[in-house]
Amino acid sequence: MRLLLSAFISLALMSSATAETKVPTNQTEISLSFVPLVKEAAPAVVNIFANRVVQQSESPFRGNPMFEGMFNGQQRMRPRVQNSLGSGVILSEDGIVVSNYHVVGMATVIRVVLTDRREFEAEVLLADQSSDLAILKISADTALPHLNLRDSDSVEVGELALAIGNPFGIGQTVTSGIISGLARSGVATGNARGYFLQTDAAINPGNSGGALVDVNGELIGVNTSILTRSGGSNGVGFAIPANLVARYVEQARAGNRTFTQAWAGIYGQAVDFSLAEGFGLSVPEGVVISSMHPVSPFAVAGLSSGDIVLSVDGQPVNTPAEMLFRMSVRPVGENINIEYLSGGEVREAEVALIEAPDTPDRDARTIQDGTLAGLGIANINPAIQQEMKLATSVDEGVVVTRVLGPLRRLGLRVGDVLSSINGQDIESTADVEDASKADSRGWQIDGVRGGQRFSYRFRI
Incomplete structure (x- = not known):
């Protein structure tokens, strides 16, 4: 044992002798802390x-x-x-x-x-x-301190990261950790599900909207949500990547009040193990196109239902949210390069980034009189689909855009797709207008909500 310990000490001395010795030259190197970074950010x-x-x-x-x-x-x-x-x-x-x-x-x-x-x-x-x-x-008389945006595609798992914000309203707080995951999707944040960076730097209520910065003081993400059972941080926090933030800033400076997002016109799902076997893939990867709008830019580029999108602009995509993110960080009007699997062969294509077409005419109306007074409706088209987050498979018919009065108490909701009123098929807003004029005490409204059929019957 004494001989083994002696050998270990000798090896340690030899290693330290060959290592480069450097005298600290400033307070940063002496303290070995995040203090200078925090002071800057x-x-x-x-x-x-x-x-x-x-x-x-x-x-x-x-x-x-x-x-x-x-x-x-x-x-x-x-x-x-x-x-x-x-x-x-x-x-x-x-x-x-x-x-x-x-x-x-x-x-x-x-x-x-x-x-x-x-x-x-x-x-x-x-x-x-x-x-x-x-x-x-905000407007100030002097230049304000600010952070630069980093290309979030260059972020890697294991990088040091600081989360800065105001948790629980106690005042500005800094927590440290690492980037613990990339391309997290399907995580709820606010009313949305998106694509996030994951960090174990403590994020708590009040941190929302705060900064996730790297060791150079550059913004890599905006802290937005946590996974928790207690309401406090469990070390699983999520941040919206800086590349998407940059696109929002660009559109805000251009005068947009709402974000203009490229329209895909497809409905897809992640390729799991069972699907991979069916498609002859060695590993599950990509997003398989389940359905496609006839005028989708992907259809124009030559893709069809059953094809698997593997990458966008050289970045792999394995979930629909990831694919949408890759499209969102590029301006509308440009083209993206995609790699996809079709008929067992890997192919490439250029897909145009376009706004959702507002055709055919949405013909938005509000019923003014009668039993259906206060009911807002519109013909479904790609623009309406995108605005109201309708399933891509719902590409025709009439959708409810507003509900007031007795119909709201009845249970009718915004986003419901109407199929018939009192047995009369509904294919356009004009059909709803005609049906609303019926002189009847008994009413029946049929439709679809979230893929499930519903029927309301009432008397007046």
Whole structure:
């Protein structure tokens, strides 16, 4: 044992003798900490306080499962101010700020507070619920501290990362960790499911909209959600990649109020093990096209149902969300290069990035009189499909865009696709208008909701 210990010490001394010895030259090298990085990055991360006015029932039965439904539609409503707290990141010296939609969406007053305690009222330039991103603008007399965006495609698992934000409203906080995963999709964030970077840097409520930065102080993502059972961080946090943020900033500066997203016109699913066997793949990979709109740019490029998209612009895609992300980070009007499997052969194609066509005419209407008064409807076309998040397979018919009055209490919802009214087939908004004029006391409305058929019968 003594001989073994002696040999180990000798080996250690030999290793240290051959290693390069360097005297620390500055405080950073002496402290070996994130202090210089935090000092540089933290001033660009802000606290956001948002107020919104919501309508709340005054009924004493509100929340009571036994009696609440009996008084539905007959309850007095009163306005109530709802507060939300989150974080944001300044991206330019002239005051462009990014945050989450679920932090500032529908807010009537938004206050941005810097680390030096300066406060600014913020204007929403662009907000998008589907991606949970919002771009704000604040105005200051001097140049503001800001972070540069890094190409998030260059981020690798294992990189050090810092999460900076305002958790639980206690003040700006910095946590450290690593990038623990890439291309995470199917994770709920706000009202959306998207494509994220994963980190084990602690993220808690209030961190939403804050910065995920690398060791060079560049923004690699916007913190947006966590997986938790307790409400606190379990070391599984998600951030929207910087490349998508850059596209939103670009459109906000161009004056867009909503995000213009390229339209694929296809419905696809991830290739799992069983599908891979059926297609003769050695490993599960890619997104198989289940259905396709006749005017989809993928159809124009020569693809068809049953083909498997393997990569977009050289980046592998293994889920529909990943494929949509790859399309979203490129401007509409450009082309993307795809690699796909068709008939057992790997092929390449250029696919044009286009806006969803607003044809045939949506012919949006609101029924003004009669039993169906207050019902908003539109003919389904690709633009309506994209706006209302309808399944690609639902490419014709009439969709409900607004519901007021008795029909709302009945249970009809926005997004319902109408198939018949009182036995009359519905193929256009004109058909609904005609059916609404029927002089009848008994009514039947049939349709489809989320792929499931429904039928409402009532008398007036």
